Amino acid sequence: MNAVDGSAHVPQESYAEELEEELPSLLVIVLDVSPAGWGTESPPISLKEAVASLLVFANSHLALNHSNEIAVLAAHSSTVRFLYPPRQTTSSTDESADGNSTNNNGSQGAKGRVGGLTTEEGADPSLREGSPSSGAAGASMYRQFRVVNEAVVEQLDALLSKTSVADIAQPSNPDVAVETSMVSGALSIALSYINRQTGGGEATSGEDVTAAKRARILLVSVCSDLAAQYVPIMNCIFAAQKMKVPIDICKIGKDTVFLQQAADTTGGVYIHLDHPKGLTQYLMTAFLPDRLLRTHLVLPTQSSIDFRAACFCHKRVVDIGYVCNICLSIFCQPPADRSCAICSTVFDPLELSDLTKQPVLIRPNGQKKKAKKKAKRDEGSATPAPAPAAAAS
Amino acid sequence: MSDSDGSYNEASSPESEEVSQLRSSSSGGGMNTRSTRRSNAELRSTTGGGYIWEDSIQRPWDIVQEDEGGSLATAIADLVQSNKRKRLFYEQTPLQRGIIRHLILVLDLSSAMADKDMRPSRYQLSLQYAVQFVNEYFEQNPISQLGVIGMKDGIAHLISQLGGNPAEHITAIQALRKDEPAGVPSLQNALEMARGALYHVPSHGTKEVVIIFGALLSCDPGDIHKTILTLKTERIRVRVVGLAAQVAVCKELCKQTNDGDFLSTYGVILNEQHFKELLLSACTPPASTKTEKSAKGKSASELMRMGFPSRIVETTPSFCACHTRLLKGGYLCPRCNVKVCSLPTECPACGLTLILSTHLARSYHHLMPLRNWYEVEWPEAKRSKASSCFGCHKPFAPVPPTISSSGSSTKIRISTTSSGSTATVSHQDKSTATHTSAAGPTGSTGRFRCPTCHRQFCIDCDLFAHEVLHNCPGCEATSPVSRRQNASSSSKAAAAAAPAFTTAPVQV
Numbered sequence: 001m002n003a004v005d006g007s008a009h010v011p012q013e014s015y016a017e018e019l020e021e022e023l024p025s026l027l028v029i030v031l032d033v034s035p036a037g038w039g040t041e042s043p044p045i046s047l048k049e050a051v052a053s054l055l056v057f058a059n060s061h062l063a064l065n066h067s068n069e070i071a072v073l074a075a076h077s078s079t080v081r082f083l084y085p086p087r088q089t090t091s092s093t094d095e096s097a098d099g100n101s102t103n104n105n106g107s108q109g110a111k112g113r114v115g116g117l118t119t120e121e122g123a124d125p126s127l128r129e130g131s132p133s134s135g136a137a138g139a140s141m142y143r144q145f146r147v148v149n150e151a152v153v154e155q156l157d158a159l160l161s162k163t164s165v166a167d168i169a170q171p172s173n174p175d176v177a178v179e180t181s182m183v184s185g186a187l188s189i190a191l192s193y194i195n196r197q198t199g200g201g202e203a204t205s206g207e208d209v210t211a212a213k214r215a216r217i218l219l220v221s222v223c224s225d226l227a228a229q230y231v232p233i234m235n236c237i238f239a240a241q242k243m244k245v246p247i248d249i250c251k252i253g254k255d256t257v258f259l260q261q262a263a264d265t266t267g268g269v270y271i272h273l274d275h276p277k278g279l280t281q282y283l284m285t286a287f288l289p290d291r292l293l294r295t296h297l298v299l300p301t302q303s304s305i306d307f308r309a310a311c312f313c314h315k316r317v318v319d320i321g322y323v324c325n326i327c328l329s330i331f332c333q334p335p336a337d338r339s340c341a342i343c344s345t346v347f348d349p350l351e352l353s354d355l356t357k358q359p360v361l362i363r364p365n366g367q368k369k370k371a372k373k374k375a376k377r378d379e380g381s382a383t384p385a386p387a388p389a390a391a392a393s
Numbered sequence: 394m395s396d397s398d399g400s401y402n403e404a405s406s407p408e409s410e411e412v413s414q415l416r417s418s419s420s421g422g423g424m425n426t427r428s429t430r431r432s433n434a435e436l437r438s439t440t441g442g443g444y445i446w447e448d449s450i451q452r453p454w455d456i457v458q459e460d461e462g463g464s465l466a467t468a469i470a471d472l473v474q475s476n477k478r479k480r481l482f483y484e485q486t487p488l489q490r491g492i493i494r495h496l497i498l499v500l501d502l503s504s505a506m507a508d509k510d511m512r513p514s515r516y517q518l519s520l521q522y523a524v525q526f527v528n529e530y531f532e533q534n535p536i537s538q539l540g541v542i543g544m545k546d547g548i549a550h551l552i553s554q555l556g557g558n559p560a561e562h563i564t565a566i567q568a569l570r571k572d573e574p575a576g577v578p579s580l581q582n583a584l585e586m587a588r589g590a591l592y593h594v595p596s597h598g599t600k601e602v603v604i605i606f607g608a609l610l611s612c613d614p615g616d617i618h619k620t621i622l623t624l625k626t627e628r629i630r631v632r633v634v635g636l637a638a639q640v641a642v643c644k645e646l647c648k649q650t651n652d653g654d655f656l657s658t659y660g661v662i663l664n665e666q667h668f669k670e671l672l673l674s675a676c677t678p679p680a681s682t683k684t685e686k687s688a689k690g691k692s693a694s695e696l697m698r699m700g701f702p703s704r705i706v707e708t709t710p711s712f713c714a715c716h717t718r719l720l721k722g723g724y725l726c727p728r729c730n731v732k733v734c735s736l737p738t739e740c741p742a743c744g745l746t747l748i749l750s751t752h753l754a755r756s757y758h759h760l761m762p763l764r765n766w767y768e769v770e771w772p773e774a775k776r777s778k779a780s781s782c783f784g785c786h787k788p789f790a791p792v793p794p795t796i797s798s799s800g801s802s803t804k805i806r807i808s809t810t811s812s813g814s815t816a817t818v819s820h821q822d823k824s825t826a827t828h829t830s831a832a833g834p835t836g837s838t839g840r841f842r843c844p845t846c847h848r849q850f851c852i853d854c855d856l857f858a859h860e861v862l863h864n865c866p867g868c869e870a871t872s873p874v875s876r877r878q879n880a881s882s883s884s885k886a887a888a889a890a891a892p893a894f895t896t897a898p899v900q901v
Contacts, residue, residue, distance in 0.1 A: 078871075079870060079871070080869075080870035082786065085786065087781065087786065182869060182870050182871075184864065184869045185866060185867075185868075185869030185870030185871070186870070188784070188858075188862060188864045188865070188866035188869045188870070189783075189784055189866045189870060191857075191861075191862060192782075192784030192785045192854045192857055192858070192862070192866050193784065193785050193786060195785065195853065195854070195857045195861075196784075196785035196786075196787060196853055196854070197785075229869070230754070231754065231757050231761070232864045232869050234751065234754035234755070234757065235757075235758060235862060235863045235864045236862065236864060237751075238754075238755055239861045239862045239863070239864075242532070242861055243861070261751055265751060305704060306703070307701060307702070307703060307704060307749045307750060307751070308701045308703060308750070309701045309750035309753070318701065319700060319701050319702070319703070319727035320698065320699070320700050320701070320727050320728060320745070321698075321699055321700075321701060322696040322697065322698055322699070323696065323697045323698075323699050323753065324696060325492065325493055325597040325695055325696070325697055326489055326492075327760060328492060328753045328756055328757065328760065330699075330750070330753070331696070334696055347695050347696055348695050351695040351696065352695075352696065355696060355698055
């Protein structure tokens, strides 16, 4: 079999060396748990199944390297919550300690952390059944896997059981659930967490900076309506780009343009799941390799991304637009009242008339004489602009 | 923090900067309306109004105090903290800013740059920082343009043309590394060349010149004051970073071209770090001024026609119109269907500005700045339930049981970070908290609170959120109802930016 998988030519020793030098990587999973996304009439995949797949994925990430770390965030429709590591009520754990020495004291610290949580008995067993940590398997399970699995399920359960109808109802129409989730907030928190874990801004010891972990974010998204969070999400994308943190997107449901842009800008993978039931396979094949490995792999990605902008006035998608130079808002046509609808700046009428000017067409020979007078009048715009520009005005 | 020298330099530099600020403001009488940080710094300044050499000598070994264990770790940590806190004041008024910038970077390549007062030499260091500046400039101003000019042998050399591609400028600057600095600089020649390069700039763009000036002289062919006046009428703003000492003509140059505000535009460096700060501060888009508008007679605002091209992926390579490179992908101009390889650019065929919507989004944080967070006092820290930073999970320093002196509080902080048994300590804190809440607390809590969502953050997250992220993780994680209120208030603030700004006293 070794000959088949193409690894035969790799000398065994150098391979081992590479593994030793491999830097630990931090994976932050952001799970979109908005009720509107999962609670549809016939969801392509239930939340229970999705969580089970994610935990398998999380465990395999931890299994790749002893020092690999993981954090799981839930983006609810009204709040964001750390599923793992759970937020402490007492400041007892020094989390920077389990950065490089996870093998020794890290698991102990984690054990203590989760030990306090597992004593709570109010957990809904239905969720736990779906997770791999349930039942007899839990006893013989690798400690770190169990720690993560139990914490995630506990916290998620606590989060979902606390959710009331009032929390997710739209303020204008209480019968309809909010169709959004705090993706921007979750990304912001994830980036702050990564910033600290990778030693950014932390100047306590020089060793931390050299041994900076590689980090990446995986966002499992079910919501499609993120328009209200456009600017914050964009800010997150640019921050991630600056920190060289790829944002991978695993999209269930309708495509979202911002998230496509997020993956493209930060060098992540964007996959829209055609068969959500096979979530585990998608995760294991496309999202498990880390940044360095990805250069050697051919990963599925999006071929074309829609970079066109939607105008602020009619929400039309435009390919030629007009941009206010004060507030950078995009309009599909020069505004009728000569002022910007967003920042109410009054535009220079002369400049506006330049934009609205009709292009002059060169007429065929027979009609040239007739058109001569007209052409003289418009001599300023003798350069014929092609027809599409006329459509905009 | 392996070397304490670095921290000493950083920590001591702001104070001397404050002194020089104070001195120049008292002598020049200029108004400093733009920078709130500076005015805060002046308020905090404890030294008298004299010259820096009249102050008592500051010895680094006096500043750094050993703690009980004989270790310098606490002292260094305190210095780092205070250095971080110094950077916590950001411009938060939404100002009208010139987002579409045209900037000429003028490098001094004269023999004065051969000095080795900075490592490895002024010349090499300024080239290194110039490359960083170009990167940072294009990151913050994606739809802007930049050009580079060098001053050498009494004349101005064009290093790279005004253009929007950072790679071209960086290669041009890198190529200078092999050369040697020579001759005298000529400010007038450089300014005239910059004026020529900026001549065609449309009225909606800003025209700026940033000069790195190492020499103390300028060898000019004519009257430089006439050039300065021409620059003023053409509304070209000049910033100067001096490497040696203040030069009168530079001060005059900045004063004339920036409506009398030379304090924020002319800086003389104190050390390498300060050099970098001064240079990179020019990356922030300049606020539009009222005088600029009135001088022009008409508003600087206008609509720009821009194309949002779509990306294509081809199976066979084809040439791009901008660099004639064979590529398999690219962007098609929506008006003339010409293929270009990189954005933002101007369409080489029809001249339409081609950008991505993401480029516009990159500038939004200049227009909608994040509000400053304020430091949480000890009594408030006691009342709040938050025990760890909302952003990064870092546990806060527990509230000390007795707040008598700063020494005790730091001691407790050390003990908590070294040992893991703080749960009991914090319980004791809570019991005693009610009694001592009225006592005057000293020392820093290390907690910072967002005024909108009232969540508490550590200092690292504060810096990260304001400098990199430009989002408040707490506000973004709150429910849509409150968020909508926030959004409406912020949009109101943005809408009110124009009238609010015109009332600001910018004129001299």
